[in-house]
Amino acid sequence: MNKTLRKIAYQLHLWLGLTSGLIVVIMAVTGCILAFEKELKHAIHPEKYFVKTVKKEKLQFSELKLKAEQALPDSLKVSRVEISSDPSRSYAFRSLKMDKEALTYWGSYIHYYRVYVDPYTGKVLEVENAKNDFFEIVMDLHRRLLLGEKIGKTITGYSTLILAIMLFSGLVIWFPRKMNKNALKGMFFIKTSAKWKRVNYDMHNVLGFYAVIPLCLISYAALIWNFEDVDQWVKKTLNGKAKTEQKAKSTIPSEESSDSKNILNLVGDRVEKSLADKESALISFPKTEEGTYYAEVNFGNKQYQNEQFNFDQYSGKILKYQSYKDKNIGYGTALRERNYDLHTGSIFGMTGRILYLFAGIIAASLPITGFIIYVNRKKKKPKKKKVKIAAHPN
Numbered sequence: 001m002n003k004t005l006r007k008i009a010y011q012l013h014l015w016l017g018l019t020s021g022l023i024v025v026i027m028a029v030t031g032c033i034l035a036f037e038k039e040l041k042h043a044i045h046p047e048k049y050f051v052k053t054v055k056k057e058k059l060q061f062s063e064l065k066l067k068a069e070q071a072l073p074d075s076l077k078v079s080r081v082e083i084s085s086d087p088s089r090s091y092a093f094r095s096l097k098m099d100k101e102a103l104t105y106w107g108s109y110i111h112y113y114r115v116y117v118d119p120y121t122g123k124v125l126e127v128e129n130a131k132n133d134f135f136e137i138v139m140d141l142h143r144r145l146l147l148g149e150k151i152g153k154t155i156t157g158y159s160t161l162i163l164a165i166m167l168f169s170g171l172v173i174w175f176p177r178k179m180n181k182n183a184l185k186g187m188f189f190i191k192t193s194a195k196w197k198r199v200n201y202d203m204h205n206v207l208g209f210y211a212v213i214p215l216c217l218i219s220y221a222a223l224i225w226n227f228e229d230v231d232q233w234v235k236k237t238l239n240g241k242a243k244t245e246q247k248a249k250s251t252i253p254s255e256e257s258s259d260s261k262n263i264l265n266l267v268g269d270r271v272e273k274s275l276a277d278k279e280s281a282l283i284s285f286p287k288t289e290e291g292t293y294y295a296e297v298n299f300g301n302k303q304y305q306n307e308q309f310n311f312d313q314y315s316g317k318i319l320k321y322q323s324y325k326d327k328n329i330g331y332g333t334a335l336r337e338r339n340y341d342l343h344t345g346s347i348f349g350m351t352g353r354i355l356y357l358f359a360g361i362i363a364a365s366l367p368i369t370g371f372i373i374y375v376n377r378k379k380k381k382p383k384k385k386k387v388k389i390a391a392h393p394n
Contacts, residue, residue, distance in 0.1 A: 009172035014374065016162045016169075021367030023145070023159040028364035030142035031218075035344070035357045037135050048116040048126040054087045055120040061268025062261040064122060068093035068115040071124040076111060080284040085275040090116045090125055098149075105137065105146040112136070157226030163363075164219040167212050174209050197376055204369035207362045214345065214359035221343035224336070235332035242330030248310035248320040249290040259314075266316035267293045274307065286313040292320075299324075302346055304338040 042049050058064075068078050068091075078093040097110040109131045116125040130136050137146070144152030176183035187209070190202040224231045271281050274297050284294040293311040310320040322329070324337060341347035345356030 006172060006177070009169040013166055013169040013173055016166050017367060017370050018374070020159045020162045020166075021371060023155065024163055025364050025367050026145065027142055027156060027159065028360050030138050032357055032360040032364065033138050034135065034142060035353060035360065041135065048128070049090055049092075050088050051090055051118045051120060051125075053120065058119040058272075059122050060261075060265045062264040064091055064117050064119060065093065065264065067122045067124060068117050071115050071127050072113055074111075076113065078115070078285065079287070080282060083271065083275065083281045083283070085278055085280060091119050092116055094130075096130075100149040103148045103151060105140045105144070105148070106131065108140070108144075108148050153226060157223070160219050160222040160226060164216065164223065167216055167219065170208055171212060174205055197372075200369050200372050200376075204366060204373060208366055211359040211362040211366075214356050215363055217342050218356065218359070221339045224339050225343075231336070235330075235336055238332030238335060239330030242333070243328065245333065246320075248292050250286065250292050250312045250314055250319070252289050253314050263311075263313065263316045264293075267295070267311045270311075270316075270318075271295045271297060271309070301349070303340045304334075304347070306337075 065078060065081070068081075069076070072078070072095055076095045078095050080094050082092040082094075083089075093115040095111065095113045095115070097112075098108055099110055100108070102108040112130040114128040114130050116128070117123070118125055140146055140152075143156060145155055146152065147155065174187065176187065186202070186205070188206060190206050191198055194202070224234065267283065271283055275281055279298045279300050281295060281297045286292055291313060293309075293313055295309040295311070297307045297309070299305040299307075305324050307324075308320075308322045309318055311317065312319050324334075329337075338347055345352035345354075348355070
């Protein structure tokens with residue numbers, strides 16, 4: 001391998017690692033905690049996620065929404081609801097308002113509540129101030145370091161970019177200068193019988209290699225979320241001549257309509273019926289006069305496998321429908337739809353999620369083992385001996 005390329009890769013790897021190591025550890029550890037967030041929440045707090053008695057009929061959707069809003073403080077309104085095809089699950093309504101100019105986590109959320117409602121009785125199981133939820137704090141630490149959208153997201157975005165560069169530079173360093181039997185063995189196996197310094201080096205070198213593919217996918221997905229220009233460029237490039245997505249808009253009627261409850265029930269019933277052979281659904285309520293009811297119905301645990309509906313808020317008519325199975329979706333749009341699943345490993349099923357968890361643990365260890373390597377090498381450097389100049393007689 002070219003010596004100059006190796007030297008450049010080493011210097012990049014070293015100094016970028018020292019610069020961003022702590023942030024990478026924080027993002028990796030929080031990512032590991034969030035890997036099985038849903039399963040942990042259901043196990044820890046079953047009383048709000050599951051109802052005691054499953055009945056034949058559920059209450060009308062508009063009635064459930066009203067019950068949720070009546071339980072909220074300060075006459076707040078809900079903005080969306082999550083529904084499961086599991087008949088024993090509660091409905092989770094959300095009311096959220098953020099300040100994107102705030103510089104801290106607690107300042108970012110003007111309010112954030114979740115209301116869990118029994119769909120059969122309308123009983124409010126719990127009103128949760130989600131701002132104080134452990135997993136929500138961990139999520140914000142993962143995304144923004146609790147430093148708000150402007151500062152925190154910028155830091156994690158560029159730290160992810162640095163991580164991506166370090167992964168590629170690490171691969172260059174990982175490849176041995178001279179290939180032989182011992183070098184080949186050292187590329188893939190940790191020499192556990194060696195001294196701790198060598199074991200530490202092998203853990204950094206070997207484990208880093210095994211984690212490089214999932215970490216590259218994780219980094220790519222994070223970069224798409226953090227850099228809108230990159231996101232748009234990838235989408236446009238891969239979409240090519242595919243039709244541009246048109247935003248659905250509700251038609252504002254000439255006269256005021258008092259039929260909003262029936263429209264909401266119509267939308268709720270339509271989504272409930274589509275859930276019959278699927279996993280879950282999310283309905284977002286219109287925010288403007290031209291806004292629509294947006295529903296995303298998921299087939300399973302892979303988020304990209306879904307159907308998307310836009311309903312006119314005044315008539316309940318379906319304005320737009322899209323399925324992940326549609327062949328006319330551009331490659332860029334299709335890849336963007338898979339971004340969450342690429343980031344979490346769910347695109348590869350449960351096996352992928354478990355592999356990503358181990359990759360996250362390795363990612364958290366790499367800055368630590370790397371720093372130890374740096375310190376050990378610094379100690380090894382011999383001190384320059386001072387040359388004594390002998391005094392000559394005049």
